[in-house]
Amino acid sequence: MNAVTRPLATIGRVTLGFLALVGRVAIFAGQSIAHIVRPPFYPREFLTAVLNIGYFSLPVVGLTAIFTGAALALQIYSGGQRFSAEAVVPQIVAIGMVRELGPVLVGLMIAARVTSSIAAEIATMKVTEQIDALVTLSTHPMKYLTAPRVLAATLVVPLLVGIGDIIGIMGGFIVGTQQLGFATGPYLNNTWNFLEMSDIVSSLIKGAAFGFIAAVMGCYHGMRSGRGAQGVGRATKTSVEAAAVLILAANFLLTSFFFAT
Amino acid sequence: MIELTNVHKAFGPKRVLDGVDLTINRGESMVIIGGSGTGKSVLLKCILGLMVQDQGTITLDGEDTSKVERDAFLARFGMLFQGGALFDSLPVWQNVAFRLLRGSLAKPKEEAREIAIEKLRRVGLTPDVADLFPAELSGGMQKRVGLARAIAAEPEIIFFDEPTTGLDPIMSGVINDLIREIVVEMGATAMTITHDMSSVRVIADHVAMLHGGKIQWTGPVGDMDNSGDPYVTQFISGSAEGPIEAVR
Numbered sequence: 001m002n003a004v005t006r007p008l009a010t011i012g013r014v015t016l017g018f019l020a021l022v023g024r025v026a027i028f029a030g031q032s033i034a035h036i037v038r039p040p041f042y043p044r045e046f047l048t049a050v051l052n053i054g055y056f057s058l059p060v061v062g063l064t065a066i067f068t069g070a071a072l073a074l075q076i077y078s079g080g081q082r083f084s085a086e087a088v089v090p091q092i093v094a095i096g097m098v099r100e101l102g103p104v105l106v107g108l109m110i111a112a113r114v115t116s117s118i119a120a121e122i123a124t125m126k127v128t129e130q131i132d133a134l135v136t137l138s139t140h141p142m143k144y145l146t147a148p149r150v151l152a153a154t155l156v157v158p159l160l161v162g163i164g165d166i167i168g169i170m171g172g173f174i175v176g177t178q179q180l181g182f183a184t185g186p187y188l189n190n191t192w193n194f195l196e197m198s199d200i201v202s203s204l205i206k207g208a209a210f211g212f213i214a215a216v217m218g219c220y221h222g223m224r225s226g227r228g229a230q231g232v233g234r235a236t237k238t239s240v241e242a243a244a245v246l247i248l249a250a251n252f253l254l255t256s257f258f259f260a261t
Numbered sequence: 262m263i264e265l266t267n268v269h270k271a272f273g274p275k276r277v278l279d280g281v282d283l284t285i286n287r288g289e290s291m292v293i294i295g296g297s298g299t300g301k302s303v304l305l306k307c308i309l310g311l312m313v314q315d316q317g318t319i320t321l322d323g324e325d326t327s328k329v330e331r332d333a334f335l336a337r338f339g340m341l342f343q344g345g346a347l348f349d350s351l352p353v354w355q356n357v358a359f360r361l362l363r364g365s366l367a368k369p370k371e372e373a374r375e376i377a378i379e380k381l382r383r384v385g386l387t388p389d390v391a392d393l394f395p396a397e398l399s400g401g402m403q404k405r406v407g408l409a410r411a412i413a414a415e416p417e418i419i420f421f422d423e424p425t426t427g428l429d430p431i432m433s434g435v436i437n438d439l440i441r442e443i444v445v446e447m448g449a450t451a452m453t454i455t456h457d458m459s460s461v462r463v464i465a466d467h468v469a470m471l472h473g474g475k476i477q478w479t480g481p482v483g484d485m486d487n488s489g490d491p492y493v494t495q496f497i498s499g500s501a502e503g504p505i506e507a508v509r
Contacts (some may be wrong), residue, residue, distance in 0.1 A: 040363065048350075065392045125348075132311050133346035137410075138335045 028220045035147040046061040049152035064166040069171030085132040090190035093172030098199045106212030111243035115218040119239035122222025146219040157211025202258040210247045213248035217243035268317035278320040279474025290451040295471035301454035339411035343423040347395035354391035357409045378410040399434040421453040439464040
């Protein structure tokens with residue numbers, strides 16, 4: 001192999017490796033969906049996942065949303081002053097939170113909190129032979145571990161996004177009325193009147209997609225973890241990286257789909 | 262009867278199993294001995310279908326294990342894992358009754374709990390352990406819980422993977438005696454993999470020595486000390502001199 005073909009071979013190898021990875025993840029995601037719809041079902045594991053992914057994520061989602069909404073109001077006000085458009089704070093906070101920041105920030109928080117936790121838990125189970133034990137106890141690991149988590153995340157993250165949107169708008173409202181001099185009634189009216197149903201629907205669909213991605217990445221990397229503490233650490237790190245990048249990529253695609261025309 | 266014929270398994274260039282032939286008769290307690298990294302666990306995982314052999318056949322009562330219905334096949338087995346492999350998120354009794362709470366062997370929760378407590382008693386643990394979590398137990402207690410889980414559904418065949426690893430000699434003795442008692446009491450077929458010779462002498466009816474990917478010797482445990490096989494002789498004596506390289 002000479003100096004000309006070597007870089008080409010490297011590019012080819014990397015491309016093939018990447019495509020193989022995409023294929024493996026796609027197959028895993030498809031299998032997860034198949035296990036969600038086919039019995040046996042594990043309602044207890046599903047409810048535990050709902051609690052872990054949904055209820056226990058509320059504080060971090062709420063705090064992230066309120067500070068982001070508040071900062072957004074300040075930015076729009078100061079930026080809007082440059083061309084006498086400071087009055088649009090309520091509308092831009094609402095549209096910014098509902099269309100973009102709410103779903104993306106909740107998605108990234110879920111990637112940080114839930115994907116890492118799922119990957120670390122499943123990877124540890126793999127390293128300590130608990131996954132093998134499940135098989136010997138006639139329980140399919142994907143059905144018992146993956147399906148409940150993926151279903152729970154897909155259903156619960158849209159709710160978190162909805163709550164995050166409301167709290168974010170509330171953060172902007174508090175700053176707008178307490179610091180920037182907006183009147184309460186007109187602020188709420190402007191927020192409410194400006195939002196359209198399509199904004200809310202797109203926000204919730206994004207939430208479902210991001211929840212699905214976050215859970216699938218956690219389960220996939222956990223199941224494919226290497227041995228020992230290093231394997232668990234690598235699986236956890238890779239799962240969060242992959243989930244964050246895929247969430248941002250999916251956000252672009254969904255935004256293009258809903259709002260590009 | 263479990264029968265392995267010409268079983269091969271490699272990981273990349275490393276041939277772990279290189280033509281294993283072995284028969285374990287019904288109701289017999291077979292112990293596989295061999296050094297660390299000689300493929301004992303791989304052999305066991307191939308029988309259970311946790312790994313797929315590259316070549317060769319494994320049959321259970323004459324049926325190819327790769328072609329049987331998985332749930333029915335696995336329902337015949339119980340397994341004690343080396344580290345216990347207890348589920349951290351479940352209390353002890355739910356670990357023991359795992360198989361009884363779901364799937365084809367599912368029983369009402371109260372009945373499953375009663376069976377779990379009875380099995381815990383059988384392995385020398387008191388009922389108050391039932392509601393603890395695995396992380397709250399010592400290594401020896403975790404092994405006992407693992408043993409209780411392995412026998413909870415009264416399987417026909419029980420596998421023990423390094424049952425005494427990490428335990429002190431007294432606890433090892435207790436676990437060995439328990440395994441022997443339970444296997445005899447249940448009339449189960451047992452397969453144990455270990456490199457602990459005290460376990461071998463207590464648990465085994467038959468012994469097989471795995472080395473170099475092959476069964477080097479197999480025979481009744483009573484014949485082991487006078488087997489005349491250089492691998493077995495060196496392994497029993499723990500000598501650095503012999504056909505098994507001390508540095509692998």
